[in-house]
Structure formats: C-alpha cells, structure tokens
Amino acid sequence: MPANKGLYLLKSKLTKVIQQEILAAARAVVKQAPLFRPSMPNGQSFNYSMTNCGDLGWVADKSGYRYQQVHPHTFKAFPDMPQAIKDLAIEIAQETGNNDFSPQSCLINLYRKGEKLGMHQDNTEENLSAPIISISLGDTGIFVLGGKLRTDDTRQYIVQSGDVIVMGGESRNYFHSFKGIIPNTSNLLKNGGRLNLTIRQVN
Numbered sequence: 001m002p003a004n005k006g007l008y009l010l011k012s013k014l015t016k017v018i019q020q021e022i023l024a025a026a027r028a029v030v031k032q033a034p035l036f037r038p039s040m041p042n043g044q045s046f047n048y049s050m051t052n053c054g055d056l057g058w059v060a061d062k063s064g065y066r067y068q069q070v071h072p073h074t075f076k077a078f079p080d081m082p083q084a085i086k087d088l089a090i091e092i093a094q095e096t097g098n099n100d101f102s103p104q105s106c107l108i109n110l111y112r113k114g115e116k117l118g119m120h121q122d123n124t125e126e127n128l129s130a131p132i133i134s135i136s137l138g139d140t141g142i143f144v145l146g147g148k149l150r151t152d153d154t155r156q157y158i159v160q161s162g163d164v165i166v167m168g169g170e171s172r173n174y175f176h177s178f179k180g181i182i183p184n185t186s187n188l189l190k191n192g193g194r195l196n197l198t199i200r201q202v203n
C-alpha cells in the first residue's frame with residue numbers, strides 16, 4: 001500500500017468472521033449506550049439512529065454539534081471502544097500511511113429501510129488532519145462523495161458489508177452523504193439494516 005494519506009475504498013476488506021467480531025463488539029456497545037436519534041440545531045430530527053463508544057462521542061442537539069464524554073439520554077460515559085475495533089482501525093490506518101492514528105471515538109450509525117444522511121462535511125473534530133475510518137456492516141447502501149465545495153460533482157459508490165473507507169488528506173474535507181440501504185442484501189444483521197462505524201481521532 002502506498003504511503004499516501006488520501007482516500008481509500010477498500011472493497012471486501014473484512015472477512016465474514018471479522019465482520020461478525022466487529023458486529024458483536026458494536027452490539028455490546030449498543031446495550032450499554034442505546035441508539036438515539038438526535039436533532040439538528042434547527043430542531044429537525046436525524047433520519048437514522050446512532051450511538052458512540054470511546055473517550056468521546058459525537059452528539060447533536062439544539063445547541064449544535066459537538067463531542068462529549070456522556071450519552072445524551074443516560075448521561076453515562078460512553079463505553080470504552082472495544083479492543084477489536086481499536087486494533088482494526090489502527091491496522092487500517094497503518095496500511096494507508098497514517099502511522100500515528102490514535103482512535104478516540106467510534107460513531108455507530110444504524111440505517112434502517114428509508115433512512116438516510118444528507119450532504120455534509122465532517123468538521124466537528126478539532127484535529128482535521130487525522131483520517132476517518134468507516135466500516136460498513138449489513139445491508140448494501142449507496143454512499144455519495146463530492147468535493148471541497150457543496151456544488152462540486154459527486155460520485156456514487158455501492159458500499160457492502162465488509163467494505164472499509166479511509167478518508168484522509170484532502171478527502172477528509174469532502175462533502176458526502178448516504179442515500180440509503182438496499183433492503184435484504186445481507187444476512188449479517190438479524191433484523192436487517194446497515195451499521196456504519198466511523199473511527200476518529202478527535203484532537
């Protein structure tokens with residue numbers, strides 16, 4: 001793998017056994033830190049649910065977007081990031097030229113049928129140089145990647161269970177969205193849907 005810190009779309013990166021291991025770790029997190037559906041600063045609710053693990057979790061409400069240590073409904077600290085997730089993220093970071101990546105946060109997004117995420121940039125993090133690592137589990141979906149400007153051309157990518165995306169360098173700053181799942185395309189999650197884990201170094 002070249003020592004380039006840009007964008008990597010690693011198709012079928014994770015074996016079924018690794019996918020099951022990461023899914024079990026994510027399920028354990030959800031038991032401690034229930035999925036929630038936050039609202040945007042304008043009051044509109046997100047169209048999918050989420051939770052977090054690690055030292056910091058990404059949350060949203062009427063006051064804005066931020067990272068904090070506690071779950072917004074239980075007020076308990078987010079659970080530790082499972083070692084399997086941490087190790088996998090560090091391994092992927094190293095393979096893509098990001099040797100000093102230190103995972104602080106794992107945002108877990110769940111998309112059920114019809115749920116989606118609009119065009120946005122990820123800029124809540126203080127450290128915008130560290131890459132973001134995305135792991136897709138479960139149903140196939142359509143990921144859309146643009147450029148630095150909201151008006152830039154976009155490209156659509158089919159993301160399948162076991163695919164990994166690394167957003168580093170310039171691409172860290174690109175607009176992107178998730179159009180939704182194609183139901184019943186994976187049997188990994190017993191109730192269907194797609195889990196997307198994004199592992200981040202926040203500061």
Ligand code: MD3
Binds near residue numbers: 165167177178
């Ligand atoms: C491109 N999640 O949580 S993951 C998000 O499928 C988010 O849940 C999507 O966008 C999802 O913020 C996409 C892939 C991803 C993650 C971070 C990025 C793509 C990115 C940051 C910059 C550009």
Ligand code: FE
Binds near residue numbers: 120121122176
């Ligand atoms: Fe994003």
